[in-house]
Amino acid sequence: MGPDGGPIGWWLDSGNGTVYAQLASVLSPSELALNSTASDAFFKIWAAISWILFLFSLAIIFKMKKKALSWAGFVVLVEGIAANAARGVQNLYEPAFVHESSYWFSNFIQLVDVPMSISSTWVALMIWLKIVGTTVFAVRFNTKITYAWNAFVWLGVLVLFVILYIYICGKWSYALRPWTPELLAKGADEVRTETNNLIYNITIAFLATFAAICLAAIAAIIRVAKQTASVTIVKTIKRMMIWISLQMVGMMLFTVGFYYISEHLRHYAYVQSSFVIFFNHVKPFGSLLSSFAQVMAVNTSLNSTSSS
Helix, strand or coil, X not given: CCCCCCCCEEEECCCCCCXXXXXXXXXXXXXXXXXCHHHHHHHHHHHHHHHHXXXXXXXXXXXXXXXXXXXXXXXXXXXXXXXXXXXXXHHHHCCHHXXXXXXXXXXXXXXXXXXXXXXXXXXXXXXXXHHHHHHHHCCCCCHHHHHHHXXXXXXXXXXXXXXXXXXXXXXXXXXXXXXXXXXXXXXXXXXXXXXXHHHHHHHHHHHHHHHXXXXXXXXXXXXXXXXXXXXXXXXXXXXXXXXXXXXXHHHHHHHHHHHHHXXXXXXXXXXXXXXXXXXXXXXXXXXXXXXXXXXXXXXXXXXXXXXX
C-alpha cells in the first residue's frame, strides 16, 4: 500500500514510526447487490402490491356491510387495510438499515406491520378454531359463551398489540436503545434478539396451532360429510383450508426471511450476495402472501354463522 493509503487501510512510514489510518464507508458486494436498481425495483413492487391489497381489502370491507363489525371484519380491517398500508410505506424505505433516516425510524419501519399482522393472525386463528371446534365437538355458543369468547379474543389482541409495540418502538425496543440507560447496559445484539425471538416464537406457535386445527378440520369433514344439513359448513371448511394452507406458506416464508435478516444483518459482507437478496425479498413476499390468504380465509368464513 502506497503513502496515499487506500479507501480503507493503514500503513507505517517506518519500522517504529507513526501509524496512519484512512477510513471510509464502503459497501460489500452483498450490500451493493441489495441496494442495486433491480433489488430496489422489487421493493417498489412489494410496495405497490401492498397498496393493491389495501384497496382490495377496502372493497371487501364495504361489501361486508353489517358483517364488517364481526371478527372477520376485524381481520380485513387490521391485516388487509392497516397492515398493508404500513407495508406500502415500509417497502419504500427498504433496505431500511442503509436508508437516510433517523435511527429510531429506520429500526421502527422494518417492523411497523408486525403487531397489526400478528394480532390479526390471532383473530383469524380464533375464527378457524371456532368453526372447526363447533363442527368437531358440536359446541353450542349461547349468549354467555359468546361473550366470554369475544372477551378472550379481545384480550389476546390487546396483549399482543401492546407488548409487540413496546418491543418494536417503545421503552424496551432496539429503536430506543440509545436513549434508554437500561438497554445501553446490554449488548446491541442482545436487545435486538429479544424482540426478534418474541416475533419468531409467536409466529411459529401460530403456525403449529393452525396446522393442528387443519388436522381437526379434516376430522370434521369426515365426521359430518354425509349429513345433508352440514353441506354448507363442510364447503366452508374446505375452502378455508385452501386459504389457510396458503397463509401458512406465507408465514413460513416471512419467518425464514426475518430470521436470516436478523442473524446476518451485521455480517452481510461475509454472506453470498444471492442469499442476501433472497432472504431480504422473501420476507415481504411472505408477508403479502399471508395477508392476502388471511383476508380470503376470513371472507370465506362469513358463509358460516360461527365466524361472528
